[in-house]
Amino acid sequence: MVVRKMSGLLILGAGGHGRTVADAALMTGIWDRIAFLDDKEDLEEVSGFPVLGQFNLFPRFLNDFDGAFVAIGNNDLRLKLIIVLQHAGFNVPSIIHPHSSVSKRSKIAAGSIVMAGAVVNTDATIERGCIINTCSSVDHDCYVQEGVHISPGSHVGGTASIGRCSWLCMNSCIGNNRKVGKNVIVAAGSIVIKDVPDDVMVAGIPAIIKKRFGGDHIEHENISLSALYERI
Numbered sequence: 641m642v643v644r645k646m647s648g649l650l651i652l653g654a655g656g657h658g659r660t661v662a663d664a665a666l667m668t669g670i671w672d673r674i675a676f677l678d679d680k681e682d683l684e685e686v687s688g689f690p691v692l693g694q695f696n697l698f699p700r701f702l703n704d705f706d707g708a709f710v711a712i713g714n715n716d717l718r719l720k721l722i723i724v725l726q727h728a729g730f731n732v733p734s735i736i737h738p739h740s741s742v743s744k745r746s747k748i749a750a751g752s753i754v755m756a757g758a759v760v761n762t763d764a765t766i767e768r769g770c771i772i773n774t775c776s777s778v779d780h781d782c783y784v785q786e787g788v789h790i791s792p793g794s795h796v797g798g799t800a801s802i803g804r805c806s807w808l809c810m811n812s813c814i815g816n817n818r819k820v821g822k823n824v825i826v827a828a829g830s831i832v833i834k835d836v837p838d839d840v841m842v843a844g845i846p847a848i849i850k851k852r853f854g855g856d857h858i859e860h861e862n863i864s865l866s867a868l869y870e871r872i
């Protein structure tokens with residue numbers, strides 16, 4: 641008889657996104673024991689899964705779980721926490737929902753999730769800590785940098801690139817070959833037909849710049865674990 645090894649997954653963030661991550665993880669058949677950490681006080685259980693304490697307790701659980709995953713919607717914070725976990729020695733997996741379609745020729749990096757109904761096409765790269773949310777698509781040869789969230793129903797045409805920590809809100813579209821900068825928000829339902837610079841919010845059809853942000857990017861890899869943790 642073949643006995644399949646199952647594993648425990650610790651999820652940081654017990655909100656709606658966290659519970660969706662738990663669901664996807666269980667659906668893969670790779671994980672069979674889920675527990676959460678969450679900074680909400682006195683939370684002991686969500687959807688039948690235990691909440692073991694607040695985020696800062698994570699080092700305690702290094703030997704109790706085979707993987708740890710960050711399920712926080714804020715792109716910058718999600719990426720920082722993933723880096724903290726990796727520096728602390730945790731295995732941070734990627735999670736691919738079995739009802740998504742992910743090309744064998746694509747790359748899905750650590751801490752990224754591809755949700756149900758999503759498509760990642762051939763030779764696309766999804767870097768660390770991205771959310772490829774429900775029924776979205778990232779087409780051939782795209783490059784999606786770290787910490788990006790592609791919201792439900794959004795589509796990225798072939799050979800486009802999306803910069804670090806950008807957020808494509810629901811039902812937005814990025815034209816093929818377009819470059820979207822870092823720390824960009826593309827508002828819901830917008831269609832991007834021209835390249836978008838860093839640190840802006842764009843909206844509409846065609847999408848135009850509506851807001852400009854400060855541009856406070858942190859080079860995460862170059863700062864120490866303690867410095868990173870202080871920033872969280």
Ligand SMILES: CC(=O)SCCNC(=O)CCNC(=O)[C@H](O)C(C)(C)COP(=O)(O)OP(=O)(O)OC[C@H]1O[C@@H](n2cnc3c(N)ncnc32)[C@H](O)[C@@H]1OP(=O)(O)O
Binds near residue numbers: 773810825827841851
């Ligand atoms: C599983 C899940 O649930 S994943 C979560 C998915 N969530 C989403 O996709 C969030 C969707 N929310 C949006 O798209 C919001 O509109 C946001 C986040 C972009 C709003 O950003 P804000 O900074 O609050 O924008 P604000 O309301 O100040 O609007 C600024 C300007 O953009 C315009 N604008 C905002 N959103 C849109 C939009 N979707 N389409 C067109 N124009 C828009 C406003 O009309 C305003 O224009 P004006 O300056 O000419 O008057």
